[in-house]
Amino acid sequence: MxxxxxxxxxxxxxxxxxxxxxxxxxxxxxxxxxxxxxxxxxxxxxxxxxxxxxxxxxxxxxxxxxxxxxxxxxxxxxxxxxxxxxxxxxxxxxxxxxxxxxxKGKNLKQRIEDFVAWANREALVQGLPEQTIPADPLGAIGLARFRRTLAWHVARRPGGLVALAIQYGHMRSVLDARTSSGYGTRSRHGIHGVLDVETALAAADTAARLRERIASGEKISGPAARRALTAAAQTPRFEGRIVPKTFTKNSTAFLARDGVVLYDNPDAFLICAFIHDNALCEPELGATAPRQYDCQPGCGNTVRTDTHARLLRERAGELDQLAASAPAPVGRRLTANAARLRDTADIHDATAQSANAIS
Incomplete structure (x- = not known):
């Protein structure tokens, strides 16, 4: 890059x-x-x-x-x-x-360090010590390390790579077979490798959160529930974020395990236990992740927990509030969407089972 x-x-x-x-x-x-x-x-x-x-x-x-x-x-x-x-x-x-x-790089790096010092002084003056930027144990931040900050945010938003394609000209579908070339190719220093690392870490975080929810007594529903439980049990939890160069290759192999990688989709209120041939979002040939911006109802990769059902009802309530003050045609659409979300939550409540019952 x-x-x-x-x-x-x-x-x-x-x-x-x-x-x-x-x-x-x-x-x-x-x-x-x-x-x-x-x-x-x-x-x-x-x-x-x-x-x-x-x-x-x-x-x-x-x-x-x-x-x-x-x-x-x-x-x-x-x-x-x-x-x-x-x-x-x-x-x-x-x-x-x-x-x-x-x-040049030396000047820019020094400016970043100067900004950190200024921000910390300003935070203390304003009485906001919790807003200070802590010292980095790995040394100076530097511009090269901003790339992973960008990738962290992109990898954790549904359809985030579409925005990346628009902003950076990669013109690559969401985690597709990487048919693009030139800038941002699959070389070790390319953005694709960085995104694979962050996507693998995000998938591991999703598996860890699913384990925690199940351990706290939440129930799980969806056609991929059994497979999601297996994937959550098999996925290691990544502690910290010190990632060696060799992890890029390992993360690519991790994401290629069709059927046992879990992708969180907060906009659709579900987890996708991605199997390429089951996906109704029609991912590209060879894709290792779903088109999260095009999630379809009735997909065989869907998984929901009690938390998802609660969030569905909360969102339905927000839509009802918007409908009350919206013009009639818009209000009817919002009310219909709210009813659809509540129906989805009701289906979860009616079909959800404990992990012990499923296994």
Missing amino acids: HSRNNPLPPVVQGLRSGCCPDPEPRRDGTPGRHLIRSRHYKNVTNDDGHHVSAGEDRKVPWVAIAPVVHAIRVLERIVPDGELLFSSAHHDFINHRGHYGVL
Whole structure:
């Protein structure tokens, strides 16, 4: 994703002031989305197949969320119009670099450490000691380690990889057979390997939570209940998050165990005990995980616990409250969705069994 000497990705290095203009309002008067336009460099070739070092404009811009736009606006106040956002000439106050280029890794790492120190001082001044950033036992944070922070969040949200595809241009379906190439490929340093690690850790966490719920007396339902109990019993619990390089290969093998890997889907209020041939979400050929954004009722991989039933009813209550103040057509749809969620919870209550009864 980025080199040892300069951990900023080339696409970010190429961002310039003005890359994210304020959008025109939509026809209905609502504000449009901020778009970031930049250049990309990997696999850019001319008609003769030779690499073009100057890169080319990305055909599809990024959609920028508010914190990203705010960060760009701050950088635009530091550099002149049209200048690189991370220009060394305007950011390197210590060495006063007079040449062109972007900030190097050493400078960026020091800025992160300075930010941590500032945040901790501010937390103490505001009387919020619990908000301080603790010292990392592995040393300085560094930009290269942000990649795993990103992967942690992506791997634990249903459909998160779709957002990753949009934002980073991977254009890869959710944990599919990895048919993409170039940036973010399956190499050891690619984002796919990092995502496999975090997805495997997330699956282990799901299995651990299922064990804890069953041990506390919760019942379980669904066509894959027996298989989920077996998977939960066989899946080790990962203590801590120190992951060696060899774990990337191990995590890929872990996820390939069709039928015994558990995927939490909080948006659908269930656990998916994924078997490729059973999945109604129609995953790609060779996929090792479901399309969690396209979870379908009646799937043979479904598992629910008493906690899921409780959350279904809580969500139904929230929809009823929204329906009461919504226009009539919208209110009817919300009420129908609430009734569907309660029916699903009732089915769980009627069919759920204890782990001892199932085994």
